[in-house]
Amino acid sequence: ESISDKLSMEEFLVDALKGSVILGEPRNLACLAKTWKGGGLSPKGMDENEGVLLIEKLKAVDYEYREGVHWTKCPGLLGTGSFGEVYKMEDKQTGFQCAAKKVRVENFRAEELMACTGGVHAKVLPLYGAVKEGLWITLFMKLMEGGSLGQLLKQRGYLPEDRALDYLGQALEGLEYLHAHSILHGDVKADNILLSSDRSHAVLCDFGHAAHLHPDGMGKHLMTGDYVPGTETHLAPEVVMGKRCDSKADVWSSCCMMLHLLNGCHPWTQYYNHPLCLKIAKEPPPLREIPPSCHPSTAHLIKAGLEKDPARRASAAELRVKACAALEKVGGLKSPWKGEYRQPR
Numbered sequence: 001e002s003i004s005d006k007l008s009m010e011e012f013l014v015d016a017l018k019g020s021v022i023l024g025e026p027r028n029l030a031c032l033a034k035t036w037k038g039g040g041l042s043p044k045g046m047d048e049n050e051g052v053l054l055i056e057k058l059k060a061v062d063y064e065y066r067e068g069v070h071w072t073k074c075p076g077l078l079g080t081g082s083f084g085e086v087y088k089m090e091d092k093q094t095g096f097q098c099a100a101k102k103v104r105v106e107n108f109r110a111e112e113l114m115a116c117t118g119g120v121h122a123k124v125l126p127l128y129g130a131v132k133e134g135l136w137i138t139l140f141m142k143l144m145e146g147g148s149l150g151q152l153l154k155q156r157g158y159l160p161e162d163r164a165l166d167y168l169g170q171a172l173e174g175l176e177y178l179h180a181h182s183i184l185h186g187d188v189k190a191d192n193i194l195l196s197s198d199r200s201h202a203v204l205c206d207f208g209h210a211a212h213l214h215p216d217g218m219g220k221h222l223m224t225g226d227y228v229p230g231t232e233t234h235l236a237p238e239v240v241m242g243k244r245c246d247s248k249a250d251v252w253s254s255c256c257m258m259l260h261l262l263n264g265c266h267p268w269t270q271y272y273n274h275p276l277c278l279k280i281a282k283e284p285p286p287l288r289e290i291p292p293s294c295h296p297s298t299a300h301l302i303k304a305g306l307e308k309d310p311a312r313r314a315s316a317a318e319l320r321v322k323a324c325a326a327l328e329k330v331g332g333l334k335s336p337w338k339g340e341y342r343q344p345r
């Protein structure tokens with residue numbers, strides 16, 4: 001179909017979807033979500049209820065899906081994502097439980113949904129739907145009973161090398177998939193890695209800082225428009241310098257996360273005060289924070305991911321191969337979970 005046909009098709013779709021909550025497909029949701037930015041504050045908008053649910057177990061009733069009516073928040077906060085708090089929720093009709101992130105309409109970025117409606121991958125947190133109710137947008141997603149890697153790290157102090165390598169490898173698998181679809185995650189860190197109940201599987205979450213990259217791989221200026229950068233200690237030099245960025249920015253962040261997993265503290269913070277962005281731009285990469293006890297192949301892969309020049313930096317795919325090789329070299333995944341608390345270095 002021609003561009004104009006595609007546009008009119010999309011306009012037709014959105015027109016049909018406005019004002020209702022339906023069981024639909026990811027692309028329906030992507031179209032509707034584009035109309036939510038800034039959210040029409042018309043008086044009707046205050047009580048408007050529209051959206052797309054992607055799984056049967058979340059059941060709209062008469063084209064509505066309202067908090068407290070059709071679903072309820074379970075007590076207790078799971079976590080706080082970019083611009084929103086995350087709760088466990090339960091569908092009143094089916095009893096199905098999942099997680100829900102609530103974002104104010106003025107803080108909502110359609111990219112958060114574009115990133116996870118593009119397709120499904122074992123290392124990316126599945127989206128179960130999104131609904132606008134008045135001035136709030138609720139994003140439904142799979143519940144991960146193992147909690148976040150950030151929470152695990154707080155409990156354990158720092159992780160043994162084999163565990164850190166295994167989680168890094170899984171995160172890089174998810175990044176490889178996103179980068180192949182021209183999506184930059186934008187905030188790779190331990191808090192945005194969620195774990196299965198036995199903590200063996202890890203998935204990427206929180207696409208609140210995601211950006212769509214030019215398919216030709218040409219970098220994109222991030223510090224424009226409504227873009228808000230990710231976590232300062234994990235920002236790549238090209239991001240803090242406002243240069244064009246590409247998927248390599250996520251690779252730098254993944255190695256900052258690796259240092260966080262191995263040391264129990266964020267990089268730069270033991271050596272410099274805020275604002276850190278000047279140091280990140282000026283200073284050499286934080287290679288001195290690689291624990292001396294690390295296997296040489298672990299140190300090598302962190303160096304490859306912390307190259308200041310993104311063109312010389314390894315890609316997610318290349319780094320994942322190095323992480324798998326390093327895990328082999330250290331003897332595979334052996335560390336027990338029991339272990340004692342390790343005082344951060």
Ligand SMILES: CN1C=C[C@@](O)(C#Cc2ccnc(-n3nc(C(N)=O)c4cc(F)ccc43)c2)C1=O
Pocket residue numbers: 078079080081082086099101112116125126127139140141142143144145146147148151194204205206207208
């Ligand atoms: C698919 N999708 C839709 C919205 C999304 O951008 C997000 C998120 C997000 C941010 C911070 N934290 C959590 N978070 N989720 C869970 C969970 N699903 O069980 C969770 C559990 C915790 F213990 C702590 C934080 C948690 C989830 C996204 O990725």
